[in-house]
Amino acid sequence: MKDLDDGALYEARSHLLSLYPAEIALLLRSLPIDYRYQLWAIVAPEVMGQILVPLQGEVRIGLIEHTSAQDLVIGANELAPRDLADLVGDFSAETRDKVLRKKNDSRLEAALAYDGHTAGGLMTMDVLTIRADVTVDAVLRLLRVQKKMTGNMDSLFVVDRTNHYQGMLPAATILTSDPLMVVSKLMDVSIAAIPLNMPVSEVATIFEHRDILSAGVIDENGLLVGRITVDDVVDVIREEADHAILSSAGLDEEHDLFSPVLVSAKRRAVWLGVNLFTAFLASWVIGLFEATIDEIVALAVLMPVVASMGGIAGSQTLTLVIRGLALHQISSANAMSFLFKELAVGALNGIVWSVVVALIAAAWFSDMPLGMMLGGAMIINLTCAAFAGVMIPLFLQKRGIDPALAGGVLLTTVTDVIGFMSFLGLATIFLLA
Amino acid sequence: MKDLDDGALYEARSHLLSLYPAEIALLLRSLPIDYRYQLWAIVAPEVMGQILVPLQGEVRIGLIEHTSAQDLVIGANELAPRDLADLVGDFSAETRDKVLRKKNDSRLEAALAYDGHTAGGLMTMDVLTIRADVTVDAVLRLLRVQKKMTGNMDSLFVVDRTNHYQGMLPAATILTSDPLMVVSKLMDVSIAAIPLNMPVSEVATIFEHRDILSAGVIDENGLLVGRITVDDVVDVIREEADHAILSSAGLDEEHDLFSPVLVSAKRRAVWLGVNLFTAFLASWVIGLFEATIDEIVALAVLMPVVASMGGIAGSQTLTLVIRGLALHQISSANAMSFLFKELAVGALNGIVWSVVVALIAAAWFSDMPLGMMLGGAMIINLTCAAFAGVMIPLFLQKRGIDPALAGGVLLTTVTDVIGFMSFLGLATIFLLA
Secondary structure, three states: OOOOOHHHHHHHHHHHHOOOHHHHHHHHHHOOHHHHHHHHOOOOHHHHHHHHOOOOHHHHHHHHHOOOHHHHHHHHHOOOHHHHHHHHOOOOHHHHHHHHHHHOOHHHHHHHHOOOOEHHHHOEOOOOEEOOOOEHHHHHHHHHHHOOOOOOOOEEEEEOOOOEEEEEEEHHHHHHOOOOOEHHHHOEOOOOOEEOOOEHHHHHHHHHHHOOOEEEEEOOOOEEEEEEEHHHHHHHHHHHHHHHHHHOOOOOOOOOOOOOHHHHHHHHHHHHHHHHHHHHHHHHHHHOOHHHHHHOOHHHHHHHHHHHHHHHHHHHHHHHHHHHHHOOOOOHHHHHHHHHHHHHHHHHHHHHHHHHHHHHHHHHHOOHHHHHHHHHHHHHHHHHHHHHHHHHHHHHHHOOOOHHHHHHHHHHHHHHHHHHHHHHHHHHHHOOO | OOOOOHHHHHHHHHHHHOOOHHHHHHHHHOOOHHHHHHHHOOOOHHHHHHHHOOOOHHHHHHHHHOOOHHHHHHHHHOOOHHHHHHHHOOOOHHHHHHHHHHHOOHHHHHHHHOOOOEHHHHOEOOOOEEOOOOEHHHHHHHHHHHOOOOOOOOEEEEEOOOOEEEEEEEHHHHHHOOOOOEHHHHOEOOOOOEEOOOEHHHHHHHHHHHOOOEEEEEOOOOEEEEEEEHHHHHHHHHHHHHHHHHHOOOOOOOOOOOOOHHHHHHHHHHHHHHHHHHHHHHHHHHHOOHHHHHHOOHHHHHHHHHHHHHHHHHHHHHHHHHHHHHOOOOOHHHHHHHHHHHHHHHHHHHHHHHHHHHHHHHHHHOOHHHHHHHHHHHHHHHHHHHHHHHHHHHHHHHOOOOHHHHHHHHHHHHHHHHHHHHHHHHHHHHOOO
8 A cells, every 4th residue: 555645645635625626526536546545535524525426436436435424424415416316326325324314305305216317317406486477676686685596597487376487587687677677578488498307418419509508497297397507518418428438448437547457357358258259250250261261371461451441441430320320410311311422432442442452462462363352352341341330320229229339349240250251252262263 | 413392391491490500500410412402592691600600611611612602791790709700711712801891890800810729719708897896786787788798698707997807796696695795795706717828628627627607718917808608618528529539430520421422432541541551561460470370270260369359458448548638537647557557457358368268269279279379469469458558649649649549540550460470479489389
């Protein structure tokens, strides 16, 4: 166990005081485990909750395990119901009970009931509501008396007597309007409220496209139940992007950069195992042509070229489709147009590069027919790669499987198998005859 | 040229009226080119500018080419200086002059001068400023008279007599405070203003970590020059994520899903060419061992397994490092700890899977020594892959080359070369002796 000396600890402590909780979270996440827990030990319990919320998976759980139940209760006390609902899921049953008993908040109970992947899980429940028939002056007086409006509230919500959502009244409107005006004449009804069960990725798209700062959330009866602000949406977008990048390598967001070697190795082993199956499938295909390779050993030298070029071309198409699906740019309506275009691109690049590789191979082994087989296999594989690059993610999406996770492995399987089979197959038919 | 019939056009037109500009932009981007221009023809010139702004590269330029200069001038007229400055770069010189002559706005000139990748390019210049020594009541009266505060302004900026930034006054504070209070007692000085030349990715990190809705932008003398709101930051985060995903496949954001086949094929050909070099390098390595393969053809069958497993393991490490660098989780301070951890993970998985592949290969070819060579090569390649996965992106970053773009190709080159060389090398030394 490495130790920070006293001077370093003192410096760390004073540095911590100048940081925001999310910044301390980043710092902790970036530290090797020994240092991480030493730094965590000097964090004040009051901010522990706010630091744990932006952390995920292993990092968060490890820190919780290194914290006393008493400190966790203090830290949790400072959190908004939504954040607390997210966090207590990682507490031990005992600590969770302590926290929940202390809070005893109906909002917390509601927050615990919502699905984290929907608007309900994203929203906060503290909304300020007003009626449509009051004047701006009455609103101003109410706000001054209540003192409940906080910095990140850019709007009030207008509801009827039974709490049905009617519209929003931006703070800017209150501030610039004649105090005698009635709210109903001023409120903004152009921003539709968001249904409780809308998936978070759709919520993010709405915020992005409409450049809004906040929106109301309504239940199935149109009753206002909460609000979502754009800073929550920022986190959603970052997490989605993270997920897309990590899952293409078989990784997930739960991963701690500095988790113990055994834990990391075990996680990654699964992905390697899946790919081992693919690799042996390719080997099996090559094995079918052992006799051919035994005759012409140059085939063994050149065969990775076809497979690798197919993999590269296919992954370009695959990446465009996965991104297109995520951004709702590709759907069944335009998939066919896109497929035809990609097939044409694949065939065209296949032809161009097949000439290049054919000439290189022919010159290298002074064997023109060999070069022609290589070029022919390349055209076949690049066209098939384009087809697979479009169809695999569409198929996976339809089956409810994340294309970002499984797409790459399946594509490589296809391009390897077709690459080796077309090259060695063509060679067997035409060169051994 | 395919044509939409009159009924479809009528339907499209009424559908368009219900969409936000950014939503129309998404729709246009998702349409094959013929349909795209037919739909564009029925868009009102007044909203054309707002639709073009969120579009990029080829899609935007194509639409501009299909629009009369007169319509572009009308569309541009509705835009904020910042958006206009971004857009006119894609106009023809003649149209640009027309637009700029018509606007003749000092703010636009300033916007044209800022670098798009810094806070200056991201900010908007319409800020509302007040002095610290006035009362809330005076602020309220000023806002009502000016009527310049708009919906996305959540705060006013407090400046001194010479426009030096001093702090922010959130709308919520104005609304909840006693009208007789003085601004200096109420203003929020905790949110530091953002320097004009701060890179946009740093700006995004600040907004994310601090959950703020807006911040002031200051020049080198501390003078307030603009403000950035979180909805601009949302676009930055989305673009960065897009860039990371696309560049790993050698693609860029300029790409139009439906660009003509020739244009697409040309763009992708470059990347295929780069990878062809890698593929032939691997072939060259195999070629060095032609004599060995000629003796033992099973080597040709099994050799892709070592290369492919190395590529997979290395790309997991590479992905973690590239993401870690982007999120500022990995730096020179902790890179060594991470390297040692990854080397241990690579070696451990190498040992585990080497046993598996050795047994499979030994059983398949009834040749235990062959299996052992395969297993040995696997341990070597997975350890080297971990080393390359950490060092390549760190090296590229230091050299100012985007690791997301070049990292994958370089890594595959290393894992292919070392994979083939270690397996065929071990076999040459031990099996041919």
